[in-house]
């Protein structure tokens with residue numbers, strides 16, 4: 233692409249992005265298309281000859297955007313509501329421009345060293361110990377899998393050469409994210425060795441049941457090796473009692489991994505930092521800046537006190553990747569399954585510098601306040617009931633009239649397509665999830681959505 237053509241196309245794209253960010257409500261949040269519709273509209277085969285850029289960009293606008301569920305829409309309240317931001321978007325363009333691969337320090341010193349620096353900054357903002365080693369993964373799922381791998385290596389180093397044998401047991405809660413069990417599956421732990429510990433009335437892991445399960449497994453000749461607690465569960469943002477779980481793990485010599493993919497960001501806000509109590513005692517911790525730190529998908533920050541076990545499990549250096557030993561030159565490939573490492577740290581660096589700690593704290597705090605205010609409104613309406621506490625920026629609620637009425641309400645909201653709410657099942661009952669986390673969401677968005685819910689509830 234000649235430089236002048238690039239410049240012209242680049243300006244058009246930047247204009248489109250700027251318009252989009254100035255008014256992200258101008259595109260409908262959800263599409264009305266049916267599965268397969270987009271496939272049917274696109275050619276079955278790639279072009280033999282190159283096409284003009286204008287045609288490609290027009291199809292992006294006319295075909296791709298209208299076939300999208302727009303996560304960046306301020307009324308996207310499903311899953312965890314996430315958002316990108318201007319500095320993060322611009323950093324993504326620069327990441328692609330330099331196209332560096334930080335496999336080893338030498339393959340791009342900036343990729344490695346900026347990752348060390350930004351993860352150090354984030355660790356400080358979250359109040360985590362300075363001794364935590366940080367590494368970026370694409371997702372929390374991969375980070376948690378690495379935690380389980382490190383835990384297993386610590387418990388049984390021979391697995392590296394001998395392969396795993398059955399009987400190593402991992403503990404998590406009934407409300408843990410499915411990525412915990414998936415990580416165990418991928419590592420060959422075996423589904424029957426994943427224990428899902430029961431919950432209290434606020435959907436938090438019950439430590440006494442964890443202790444009991446460990447004792448029973450030891451008595452049965454099994455080998456407990458790892459527990460995964462959650463700060464901010466996916467369904468309700470429950471916060472497991474990490475201090476009590478950490479005490480059990482220390483006493484029983486189990487690795488403790490804390491999944492703070494979303495809720496870990498509470499550590500940013502001084503008055504909510506207590507939600508991270510006990511996390512400094514964890515062996516590893518994950519938080520996803522792409523969830524609540526306005527960084528484009530994908531960026532998951534993984535920390536561990538024991539990077540040596542990752543290294544012990546994964547370091548493998550073929551001749552083409554050898555480099556001179558230098559104690560300050562970190563080769564991230566020694567600590568992760570993936571060899572390739574894109575320059576994700578750049579976008580976090582841009583976001584952290586552009587907003588600064590005070591503004592980030594103010595936004596996250598405001599999200600939590602908006603959710604709590606919504607929870608009060610919902611509680612005050614006699615047709616609705618809250619289904620779980622609201623410690624963070626997610627409100628779980630339902631119609632008192634029951635599952636059928638709640639399901640019909642959700643269907644009406646979906647058909648309206650001006651807001652996108654989520655759902656889960658708690659204690660066997662259908663529950664609406666209203667997640668706040670988008671940087672563009674305003675009080676007006678919440679008021680309009682609440683009015684829609686009230687109208688649609690009948």
Ligand code: PLP
Nearest residue numbers: 371372373409411465466491493
């Ligand atoms: N952990 C929690 C608590 C989550 O809510 C999620 C996703 O929402 C994950 C892990 C998985 O995150 P990722 O998509 O980064 O793998």
